[in-house]
Amino acid sequence: MELAIEATDLVKRYGATVALDGLTLSVRRGEVLGLLGPNGAGKSTFVECAVGLRTPDAGTIRTLGMQPGRELCTRVGVQLQHATLPDRLRVGEALELFAALYPRTADPRALLARWGLERVREQPFGKLSGGERQRLFLALALLHEPELVVLDELTTGLDPEARRSAWALVRALRSEGLTVVLVTHDVAEAEALCDRVAIINRGQVLACAPTDEFGGLETAYFSFVGEGEAWPVLSAR
Numbered sequence: 513m514e515l516a517i518e519a520t521d522l523v524k525r526y527g528a529t530v531a532l533d534g535l536t537l538s539v540r541r542g543e544v545l546g547l548l549g550p551n552g553a554g555k556s557t558f559v560e561c562a563v564g565l566r567t568p569d570a571g572t573i574r575t576l577g578m579q580p581g582r583e584l585c586t587r588v589g590v591q592l593q594h595a596t597l598p599d600r601l602r603v604g605e606a607l608e609l610f611a612a613l614y615p616r617t618a619d620p621r622a623l624l625a626r627w628g629l630e631r632v633r634e635q636p637f638g639k640l641s642g643g644e645r646q647r648l649f650l651a652l653a654l655l656h657e658p659e660l661v662v663l664d665e666l667t668t669g670l671d672p673e674a675r676r677s678a679w680a681l682v683r684a685l686r687s688e689g690l691t692v693v694l695v696t697h698d699v700a701e702a703e704a705l706c707d708r709v710a711i712i713n714r715g716q717v718l719a720c721a722p723t724d725e726f727g728g729l730e731t732a733y734f735s736f737v738g739e740g741e742a743w744p745v746l747s748a749r
């Protein structure tokens with residue numbers, strides 16, 4: 513079976529914090545793989561290592577058959593959790609700017625149409641809604657027609673309608689044969705979109721299986737991860 517990402521015994525430390533603690537995980541070509549785990553589990557660190565934005569301290573990782581690095585950037589699209597753009601940059605300008613970085617791209621106008629961004633083409637980034645920003649980052653991640661796309665908390669902060677349309681977009685990418693790594697906190701989202709799910713905690717993969725084999729992902733998630741810290745119950749009054 514062809515693998516899009518193959519990581520073995522990855523370790524990544526930030527000072528005293530161990531973000532990845534011997535993480536082993538494979539992503540198959542053409543699948544939507546969900547990475548599910550609590551805050552600080554190491555999900556973002558893993559995808560950053562996979563696309564070459566961070567270098568692991570130990571272990572091995574290959575993405576699309578290559579050592580992650582600069583050469584990967586034409587083959588991988590990334591929508592990162594904390595991505596931002598200058599407030600005054602217009603949507604159309606952002607696409608043109610990014611298009612200039614790649615030797616070959618999709619037609620930016622077609623992308624604007626596909627992601628419902630034509631109406632806000634002249635809008636500066638700072639004036640876009642949360643959903644429009646997410647769609648712009650998706651369009652930018654797909655501009656160079658990558659083989660693998662990493663979506664880190666794609667739907668966080670989106671209203672239910674925008675979330676539904678983001679889900680439809682992920683399904684469309686899958687049907688086009690792209691490999692998608694979807695980082696999420698949302699069990700329902702993982703259940704709805706992912707072929708397989710990896711449950712990650714404390715820098716390790718606790719379970720990785722086809723989504724329907726978990727027999728109720730939410731129950732499985734809590735049995736692997738635990739209930740976590742209890743939050744104080746706030747009075748409604």
Ligand SMILES: Nc1ncnc2c1ncn2[C@@H]1O[C@H](COP(=O)(O)OP(=O)(O)OP(=O)(O)O)[C@@H](O)[C@H]1O
Nearest residue numbers: 526529530531549550551552553554555556557558
């Ligand atoms: N640049 C950094 N410097 C120091 N510590 C970091 C850095 N990035 C991440 N960490 C720490 O590494 C651990 C893993 O973080 P990471 O962002 O990979 O987790 P995550 O699963 O993506 O979390 P979240 O769901 O909250 O985004 C956390 O303890 C985090 O505080």
